[in-house]
Each structure stands twice: as structure tokens, then as C-alpha cells.
Amino acid sequence: MPDHGERQLLLLGLLRHQEMHGYQINEFIDEQMAFCVDLKRSTAYYLLERLRHEGYVTEETERTGNRPERRVYRITPAGETHFQALLRTNLATYTPPTYANDIGLIFHHHLPPAEVRTLLETRRQNILAHQEKLKSLATVLPADHLAIIRHHLIHVAAELDWIEEQLS
Amino acid sequence: MPDHGERQLLLLGLLRHQEMHGYQINEFIDEQMAFCVDLKRSTAYYLLERLRHEGYVTEETERTGNRPERRVYRITPAGETHFQALLRTNLATYTPPTYANDIGLIFHHHLPPAEVRTLLETRRQNILAHQEKLKSLATVLPADHLAIIRHHLIHVAAELDWIEEQLS
DNA sequence: TTCGCTATACTCAAGTCTGACTATTTCGGT
């Protein structure tokens, strides 16, 4: 995945709130952000190293008790500036997503129509399952995320509209 | 970007229709598919090499006139089988996209509300511009793509609904 | 107390992706 800056924005945004060590950042992302951002743990470490190289965060190794060393990251003034720039760009930009499942539809005529119908019916079930998962997320995650969950729910609804159009 | 198979599906699907050389494939993708799939030229060459390694296509160098050598790709029987498998999976699956601009909204309170509003207004203009581009694509691309363009248009409409909700 | 399981904290080799570059041919205009 190329770098459009939203993952740096996320990391800087978290560090702006409070200093954190890598594991803590990853835990937070996995628990609260995974539904709207794709960022694996090892990638986060890589990006933090890059942010450090670019002077946007500082890294300090610390140790609590006998636990292994951990690196605590803190945002720098340059990082704050960069954060604001990324935020402004992100808010003003529209990056159309790519829908991985579009490709199949281009070639649907390579299969018998009845089978295509069955397969798309299965897809519809998967969309419904995803919709339920999003709805339950709304009751678990903090209120800041409600707008984003709504965003996803609106798109899932659109997806269901479209696939029902295809099935009819 | 990890490999979920849709790009292989696309390449095999094109080669299933007719043998092609690399440049020709890339031209076709750039002209007809770029709006719904993200696949750069060098990546296409890389994937074709991989498909060859896996026995799904064969590669034959040919030369027309004095032009530089070109590699002609042909799908193999194993490739046909693989194509069908990928197609079935693709049709039955729902892969929720990630919306890169969601991140900004999480941190919107780091900017004055009035500025956020202005920035989102700009985003709205960008969405509208994208919508127009999609509409004009519908008049240019072959009819096979209409369902996909409709898919995109439905999502763009959803996006506009959502952002207007945020602005109100 | 000791065995195994989970949590803590990363590291790295291998896979994947692409912007920038190379090199030749054809073609329209002057």
C-alpha cells in the first residue's frame, strides 16, 4: 500500500494526545481503529521509525521493572506542524476507494447466470454479516467514532442496494 | 498492498479473451479499468512474471518489424482453472474497503470548527468533481462496465449524503 | 514449584509495489 499519509496522521494524532510506547499504540489501534484503518503491528513500528527519521517524533527507551525495554514515542514541534498539515489535507481531500470485488463482475459472463446469482447471494449474506458487526461496534466504541461508523453503515447500505439491483 | 487475488483475476480474464503482450495489457488497463482497479504498469509486469512462475500463463518473446522484443502472454489450462476459482471467490466475497479520509474526522476537534467546515466543503467539491468524471466515463466505456460505474455512482451518492449530514 | 499459557515488546527476512529511467521506432511538420 503506497503512502497517502493517513497512517502517519493517525500515529501523530495518538501521540499528540499523550506519549506512548509502540506496543500501547498497536493495542489501541487493534482495539479501536482496526475497523477503519489497515495498519499491522510491524508496519506501525516501521512508520514510527520513519517519523523519527523525519524528526516528527522522538524515541526514548525506558524500562519498567524487569520487563523488556520499550521505546516511548513523543511528538515534536515539527511533528505538531506536520500533523496539522496532514489533517487539513485529509479533511479537504476525497480519495475514492477501490472496490476489490468489482473485477469479478466484469467477468461474470464466464459463468452460468444461475451460479453467478448464487454466488452474489452469498456475497449479500457476507455484507449483511458485516453490517451487523458494524452495528455492534457502535455500542462498544467511544462516541468519537460514531460519525465514522455511520459513514461505514451508509456505504454498506449502498452496497446492499446495488447488489439487490444486480440480483433483480 | 497485499494480494487478494483480484488483480490476477483481471490479468487472467484479459488473457482468457485473447493473448496479449505486456504493453497492450497495460494500455487496456489504463484506458478502461483504471477507474476501478489500482494496478501500475510495473506491477502488472511483476504479476505476469508471477503468474508465469505459477504456471498460469506462458510467455513467448516475439518481434514485429524492427520494434523491440515483446513478450506475448497466453493463459494455460491451469490458468483457466485458477481463473474460475478466483472468479467464484471474488463474486461470493465482500471485502470492505478502507476509507482513507476517515482518519481526519477522528481528529477534527484539533482544528477550529469553522475551518473544519470549510475543509469539508472543499472535500464535498472534490466528491462532486469525481461524480462528474464517473458520469462522463459511462458515455465513453463499453457497456460491460455500466454495472460497475453504477456501483461507484451509488457509493459516491452515499458519500455525498454522509458529508452533507456532517456539514449540517 | 513448576508447567504452561497469556501478555509484553519488538525484529527481520521475504514478499510486494512503483517512480524514475532506458532505449528504440514512428510520425507529423517544416
Next chain:
DNA sequence: ACCGAAATAGTCAGACTTGAGTATAGCGAA
């Protein structure tokens, strides 16, 4: 006939991503 621009056809170093692996600490049960 010659020049510059566009088309043809890819290559590759370097950047990005991630699954699998490493290593230690705490903690509950037998």
C-alpha cells in the same frame, strides 16, 4: 531530410508491508 514529440516495451533500485519468529515476565492451577 531533419528535428522533436509521442508511442513502444520494458527494467530496476529502493521503498513499503507483513507473517513468522524471538525473548522475557507474570500468573494461575496442579
